[in-house]
Amino acid sequence: MVFSSLLFLCIFFPAVLILYHLCPFLKGKNAILLLASLVFYAWGEPKWIVVMLLTTFIDYLAGVVIGKAKSNGVRKLALALSVVVTLGFLVVFKYLNFFTANLNLILPFDIPETNLVLPIGISFYTFQALSYVIDVYRKDVDYQKNYFNLLLYVSMFPQLIAGPIVRYVDVANEIAFRKVHFTDFSDGITKFLIGLTKKAVFANFVGKLAENYLAGDMESLTLLGAWIGIVAYFFQIYFDFSGYSDMAIGIGRMLGFNFRENFNYPYVSLSITDFWRRWHMSLSSFFRDYVYIPLGGNRRFQLRNMFVVWLLTGFWHGASWNFVLWGLYYFVMLMLEKYVYGKALEKLPKIFRHIYSIFIVIIGWVFFYFEDMSSMGKMFGTMFGINDFALYSPADITTLTNNIFLLGICVIAVTPFMKNISSGVYRRLEKTPNGVIVNGVMTFAFQAAVLVLCAACLVGSTYNPFLYFRF
Amino acid sequence: MDRERRIYKKLFAVLSSLFFVVILAFFGVISFLDVDATVSESENRKLAEKPEFSFSALFGGTYTQDFENYYSDTFPMREEFMQLSNKITSFLTRFGGKEDNVIISYDKQDSDFVGEGVELTTEKSENENETENQETEKVTEKATKKPEKTTKKKTEDKGSVKGSILISGKRALEIFTGSASMSKSYASLVNKTASSMPGNVKFYNMLVPTAAEFYSGETYSSGVHSQKNIIKSSYSQMNKNIVTVDAYSRLEKETKEYIYFRTDHHWTARGAYLGYLAFCEASGNEPVPIDELETGKIKDFVGSLYNASNADVLKKNPDYVEYFKTRVDVDAQVYSDSRMQNGQKVFVVARAVNSDNKYLAFIGGDQPLERIVTSNKNGKKILVIKESYGNALVPFLCDNYEEVYVVDPRKTNFDLSSFVENQSIGEVLMINYAFAMSNETYKNALISMLK
Numbered sequence: 001m002v003f004s005s006l007l008f009l010c011i012f013f014p015a016v017l018i019l020y021h022l023c024p025f026l027k028g029k030n031a032i033l034l035l036a037s038l039v040f041y042a043w044g045e046p047k048w049i050v051v052m053l054l055t056t057f058i059d060y061l062a063g064v065v066i067g068k069a070k071s072n073g074v075r076k077l078a079l080a081l082s083v084v085v086t087l088g089f090l091v092v093f094k095y096l097n098f099f100t101a102n103l104n105l106i107l108p109f110d111i112p113e114t115n116l117v118l119p120i121g122i123s124f125y126t127f128q129a130l131s132y133v134i135d136v137y138r139k140d141v142d143y144q145k146n147y148f149n150l151l152l153y154v155s156m157f158p159q160l161i162a163g164p165i166v167r168y169v170d171v172a173n174e175i176a177f178r179k180v181h182f183t184d185f186s187d188g189i190t191k192f193l194i195g196l197t198k199k200a201v202f203a204n205f206v207g208k209l210a211e212n213y214l215a216g217d218m219e220s221l222t223l224l225g226a227w228i229g230i231v232a233y234f235f236q237i238y239f240d241f242s243g244y245s246d247m248a249i250g251i252g253r254m255l256g257f258n259f260r261e262n263f264n265y266p267y268v269s270l271s272i273t274d275f276w277r278r279w280h281m282s283l284s285s286f287f288r289d290y291v292y293i294p295l296g297g298n299r300r301f302q303l304r305n306m307f308v309v310w311l312l313t314g315f316w317h318g319a320s321w322n323f324v325l326w327g328l329y330y331f332v333m334l335m336l337e338k339y340v341y342g343k344a345l346e347k348l349p350k351i352f353r354h355i356y357s358i359f360i361v362i363i364g365w366v367f368f369y370f371e372d373m374s375s376m377g378k379m380f381g382t383m384f385g386i387n388d389f390a391l392y393s394p395a396d397i398t399t400l401t402n403n404i405f406l407l408g409i410c411v412i413a414v415t416p417f418m419k420n421i422s423s424g425v426y427r428r429l430e431k432t433p434n435g436v437i438v439n440g441v442m443t444f445a446f447q448a449a450v451l452v453l454c455a456a457c458l459v460g461s462t463y464n465p466f467l468y469f470r471f
Numbered sequence: 472m473d474r475e476r477r478i479y480k481k482l483f484a485v486l487s488s489l490f491f492v493v494i495l496a497f498f499g500v501i502s503f504l505d506v507d508a509t510v511s512e513s514e515n516r517k518l519a520e521k522p523e524f525s526f527s528a529l530f531g532g533t534y535t536q537d538f539e540n541y542y543s544d545t546f547p548m549r550e551e552f553m554q555l556s557n558k559i560t561s562f563l564t565r566f567g568g569k570e571d572n573v574i575i576s577y578d579k580q581d582s583d584f585v586g587e588g589v590e591l592t593t594e595k596s597e598n599e600n601e602t603e604n605q606e607t608e609k610v611t612e613k614a615t616k617k618p619e620k621t622t623k624k625k626t627e628d629k630g631s632v633k634g635s636i637l638i639s640g641k642r643a644l645e646i647f648t649g650s651a652s653m654s655k656s657y658a659s660l661v662n663k664t665a666s667s668m669p670g671n672v673k674f675y676n677m678l679v680p681t682a683a684e685f686y687s688g689e690t691y692s693s694g695v696h697s698q699k700n701i702i703k704s705s706y707s708q709m710n711k712n713i714v715t716v717d718a719y720s721r722l723e724k725e726t727k728e729y730i731y732f733r734t735d736h737h738w739t740a741r742g743a744y745l746g747y748l749a750f751c752e753a754s755g756n757e758p759v760p761i762d763e764l765e766t767g768k769i770k771d772f773v774g775s776l777y778n779a780s781n782a783d784v785l786k787k788n789p790d791y792v793e794y795f796k797t798r799v800d801v802d803a804q805v806y807s808d809s810r811m812q813n814g815q816k817v818f819v820v821a822r823a824v825n826s827d828n829k830y831l832a833f834i835g836g837d838q839p840l841e842r843i844v845t846s847n848k849n850g851k852k853i854l855v856i857k858e859s860y861g862n863a864l865v866p867f868l869c870d871n872y873e874e875v876y877v878v879d880p881r882k883t884n885f886d887l888s889s890f891v892e893n894q895s896i897g898e899v900l901m902i903n904y905a906f907a908m909s910n911e912t913y914k915n916a917l918i919s920m921l922k
Contacts, residue, residue: 001535001539005539005543006539006542006543006546007538007539007542007543009495010495010496010498010499010502010546011499011502011542013495014492014495014496014499015496015499017492018492018496043535044532044535045532046529046530046532046535047530181484182481182484182485182488183480183481183484185484185488186483186484186487186488189487189488189491201559201563205560205563205564209564212635217653217909217910217911219650219652219653219656219909220647220648220649220650220653220695220909221648221650222648222695225648389650390648390650390694390695393648393694393695393696394690394691394694394696395635395637395646395648395691395696398637399635401566402564402565402566403563403564403566404566405562405563405564405566406563406564409563430476436476436479436480436483437479437483439483440479440480440482440483440486440487441483443483443487444483444486444487444490447487447490447491448490451491451494452555453555453559455498455552456552456553456555456556456559457556457559458543459543459546459549459552459553459556460552460553460555460556460557460559460560461556
């Protein structure tokens with residue numbers, strides 16, 4: 001089930017909220033949430049839910065052993081075993097097909113392919129489970145004594161299928177004790193609805209525009225068309241992904257959990273280094289804490305460490321060469337910034353730094369979008385005028401004109417502009433005599449209007465993709 | 472003051488929290504109590520029905536998917552939400568959209584542009600509504616069943632095709648955009664196909680322009696949008712032994728006639744007849760005069776371009792399908808591949824179509840392989856390689872040949888050249904509309920049939 005479906009919105013979600021908040025004690029709430037999460041997952045993945053239960057069980061056992069064992073050898077062994085098994089599931093389900101397919105290209109004989117289908121969200125929950133075991137090993141957090149509590153952490157439905165990757169440390173206390181205030185709940189609604197709007201309105205509309213150009217035949221693509229397409233995709237992926245994260249964080253708030261932000265306006269970055277501090281922060285910090293620093297960080301072999309991290313980051317997004325290319329592209333860009341022109345860049349006026357960052361990111365999405373290398377080549381050829389192409393067609397101009405509002409709103413919505421305005425107004429009003437009431441009414445009106453808007457878009461949409469089935 | 476403020480804050484938080492949950496739950500409850508609609512008038516389609524539960528469907532993942540489709544199709548106040556959604560859509564993506572200046576992007580996979588998942592059964596039935604008690608030939612669509620098992624492949628050809636539709640007056644037009652690489656790659660496909668044929672075979676290629684070329688105005692039919700240029704340039708790159716058929720000039724002269732549908736991307740039978748005349752001229756056949764053919768109309772056809780654009784004006788002004796029966800007696804059988812076993816009878820021209828897609832009146836729609844045996848005894852045999860544009864033209868060919876074979880490469884896979892050799896076919900006509908020139912699914916499917 002995905003958040004942006006009517007079934008989730010009108011059946012599952014209200015049912016869970018009502019049961020959850022009517023239940024007077026925490027154990028009951030946890031049980032309801034766990035059960036709801038398992039139903040949520042099984043709805044989309046009825047078979048492979050077993051993998052999630054098993055992974056969590058193994059990591060639960062490992063946590064107990066590591067937590068109780070006195071000898072360092074035993075602790076290390078338990079950690080190693082659980083990491084191997086947990087990652088093993090990920091490798092088998094996500095990468096085995098890719099490896100065999102590529103080996104079969106080289107080898108004189110054929111290894112039979114397994115054709116396993118990737119279970120939804122496996123990349124997210126595997127990383128959550130891993131972070132738990134490693135944190136217990138590092139003594140950053142106490143081990144969880146109750147399997148079901150750990151399962152609740154791994155499977156909690158808000159972040160289960162599209163992130164953010166929540167750390168056990170961050171929610172361990174809330175699993176044991178939490179309280180939801182109505183103000184939290186209301187803030188959660190706003191956050192959820194902002195996320196839903198990003199997904200159901202912005203991402204879906206602009207995504208259709210992107211598909212119109214990028215998923216069509218590459219031979220009728222003009223230079224302008226190629227750029228419209230990739231810019232539309234640039235917006236789509238941000239609104240879609242950050243929308244999911246916002247919904248997850250919002251639902252978390254409504255249930256009494258405080259997840260960290262996952263996106264911090266990445267498209268206003270001043271450099272690529274800056275971009276990766278703002279984009280999918282839970283993933284980059286995961287790689288920083290569990291790969292980069294253990295490898296030696298910037299103390300030794302920094303270049304190697306960076307290479308490994310970006311290779312893995314790319315590969316994490318999907319078992320396909322284009323994602324590897326995408327990761328390595330960012331490795332190169334980050335190294336260039338670090339060692340070649342980073343200092344010079346900082347001296348430039350801000351506007352150039354924004355343009356530079358956006359340009360590099362847009363080029364990056366070409367690697368990300370085209371899994372098929374020949375289409376990717378054609379796309380680059382058309383974008384930079386190498387192919388036999390037309391500059392633009394009248395139809396492109398009309399399409400651009402028709403979508404000018406959509407694109408304009410997108411430009412505004414990727415910046416903190418709206419947020420700054422609304423929170424500025426909110427704070428000002430709060431100090432005036434009747435401001436609290438005005439604020440309350442406005443918030444309420446905003447929520448109601450946005451809910452109707454999103455519902456209409458969901459009912460009317462023929463295009464509502466789930467982009468993360470490859471993750 | 473501060474205390475009061477906190478109380479108000481909390482009060483509003485309570486209100487909005489309760490409102491949110493109650494309104495969602497309300498819609499949830501209503502959705503189970505209300506009576507489900509079965510047809511969406513505004514979308515011209517049947518709504519999803521409640522799926523039947525089975526464990527195999529559940530674990531196969533189809534049950535939950537079907538249930539979600541059913542749920543959103545039968546959502547309470549669906550039509551009202553749809554209207555609001557259409558308003559939002561036109562605000563965001565139709566700026567500057569006067570009647571003839573709106574481009575709507577569409578997804579061909581959603582509609583049946585590629586004609587997939589359709590199995591045809593044909594039946595001779597007594598049509599009770601008809602006063603003359605005339606025997607009616609009728610095509611019925613069974614959308615639920617998958618096409619007959621073709622020799623594997625084809626299921627992976629789910630390449631989606633995207634494009635733009637221009638609404639101009641009461642007509643929808645699919646905008647064509649060409650490029651040099653497109654005409655080159657199509658020409659090389661034709662060359663490859665022709666040279667794979669046995670030496671004595673006469674090979675014809677016909678490229679058909681679409682309605683956009685003649686009805687979309689200068690802007691969308693010149694420069695990169697010109698189909699004339701691309702057809703010309705592609706023809707010029709074809710080998711000398713390939714006979715190119717000039718359907719373009721004949722269509723160009725008759726644009727006042729009803730030669731293209733307004734709500735569908737195909738040409739009409741009248742348009743296809745012009746293509747047939749051009750073919751006869753190129754191949755030295757004597758064309759059958761159109762006035763000598765028995766004709767009739769199938770009413771209320773709202774086609775693929777409506778399904779893709781949802782433009783109201785099309786729904787209000789439906790097309791009709793004009794058909795022309797063959798002069799000679801014909802018997803057509805559909806086969807899944809070149810072994811030609813377990814044939815199924817279809818009508819070369821049907822008088823009624825029991826499906827929204829009335830274009831299925833011609834040769835039963837897109838079928839893997841068809842063999843039409845006519846009452847002619849001239850020994851002439853022709854193979855037509857086509858996508859759906861060929862369907863409307865094939866019936867006319869029956870008048871000139873003893874046997875007409877029709878293959879749709881997207882639906883089957885076998886060695887074409889040995890088939891031509893084994894059936895001692897003397898002529899091959901490859902007919903495509905301009906959009907097929909860049910349709911990778913079609914082109915790859917054809918390449919895989921050349922050994």
